[in-house]
Amino acid sequence: MKHRRIPRRKAAVAGGAVVALVAAAVTFQSANASDSTEQHALKSLTAPAAGTLALSLTEDLGADGAGAYYDADAKALVVNVVSEDAAQTVREAGGKARIVENTLAELTGARQTLADKARIPGTSWATDPVTNKLVVTADRTVEGAELTKLREVVEGLGAKAELKRTAGEFKPFVAGGDAIHSGGGRCSLGFNVVKDGEPHFITAGHCGQSGSEWSDSAGGAAIGTMVDSQFPGNDFALVKYNGDTAHPSEVNLYNGSAQAIAKAGDATVGMQVQRSGSTTQVHDGEVTALDATVNYGNGDIVEGLIQTTVCAEPGDSGGSLSAGDTAIGLTSGGSGDCSSGGETFFQPVTEALSTFGAEIG
Template structure:
């Protein structure tokens, strides 16, 4: 090859390379390379708060779609969002956004299909729950100690029919709503706990569990003073209730009782993320911490009381804690619904997401 031809070809290659670089800049794609000669992209995993991780998860979920991703979870140790993906392209999209990609076998669409199949096969088996677990990339089905004999065999068959998309676990406790959990609120049907103070149409209300407002219509505080009456209730299906304060002048601070002489200010509501550290306050067992272990969980409490869309946690609770506050820092997360176990041996507790309750009632934290 002549020198002139070599120079012309090299010039063309340089122009192509320059055009490609310009295209990357125009597309807004930037990355660092650990070895410039090899051109291997190295993306930085962002250090995120649980709430920031939840927002990034929501954004990536919309961008990737349920066929390219399979949920996400927060790694509290590294403060990183881990996103399950099914392809290299999806993994690169996660890394560019600052998340950590994990290639898995089951898509979110497949796992949601598995939960629908379980809803049909296990809906008649009381004492069961099921939720997508992004850490294991499976639907985890839990049977409490009351599930035995033919009912357990039916559940086991339903799980096995889903192959590697589901697994069955046992709970030593019994799933039940915790009616009998913030500050105590009482009525003729028992005791629950106040969740969060809210405002609707300029008037003061509070949120609690729907199974509480189903059983009790008028409420008093722990000293027998009138608090208010039900303004809305949804249970089963969901588990939220709305109570209007008896007086518009009632003090209704946006805070949660920490049972140590202090309170936690609540400034808004947010969505839970698997792996998020959370705190629960209730009138029976007061304040306990734990971790979110699943989202969009379904629980069959028995007697036709099936609740969907719950937050699954390893936080303990006991009767009387129902309706109480689940929060992360200054953010309202959930209302105590029910579960198994207690705060001596530990257990599993489910919470109604607060944003869904606010939307249903047209209320705001305040």
């Protein structure tokens, strides 16, 4: 049963800023990329500020831009380009320019090839600006003829793609901030929001269907009704609170305190983030890719996700991903657990808020 979670004492909310960037503490080595060496003053930036600069440069560079990411150690924005003129534009803006081989158009074409020729359950793919490649990941369920087919398609893409394996199994984390319950299923509350002046909260779409009632305890009285749920394709849902249930704009840190959430933002590759969920509580990690596609099987394919190194387990679904006081994402699914690690995917909060016409609060 695809259901999400609902919080008891405090509604979970999180924050962050999203832009297409990848991995912190990275080395600038790549078989198909080279650093620009001309001396220019680099701007010292926070991850959110780097994301804002990256969005601006994406518009300025057009087809000559090929993605960007945040180097947390240097506190700098690294921008991939395919021409020296574009590199100069990046330097003048205070970023670090890196001339690479693959254009965004070529990598987008590679994504389409995967979608057309290798739509295999248990796979995911996302553009990695650090390697300037499309990284395709197959979980442990992909084997035999399907694995052979996947390898052939990826190899056919040449230097534009690479194939990796993960020991776990990609699946939605059904079964966190605070726990929410519906019909025997448990998920986690993501963030408290306001729509049309009324209190609501958002969680994962795979947690339940429109019309389902949610409580803050197993078998407890309903505190809200799910008024919209989108899954697959997207993975977010909106629940309207009943009565006078408390709905603070904060995330439960499970140590007796809470993180206040003031706004929503986009993720940036390399951004340090924190997840709160009702099964595994609070864990940290970093954003490794944006616009990821995951095939959970049974026709459940979700696109446009944030990929991270933060662990999660069943029951954490719908829980908050934040960066300081900024809401960034809602827990969707992934592989592994909080003992072995794995890849975890999150629905961007900004897209959910825009779709629902809601705001953090």
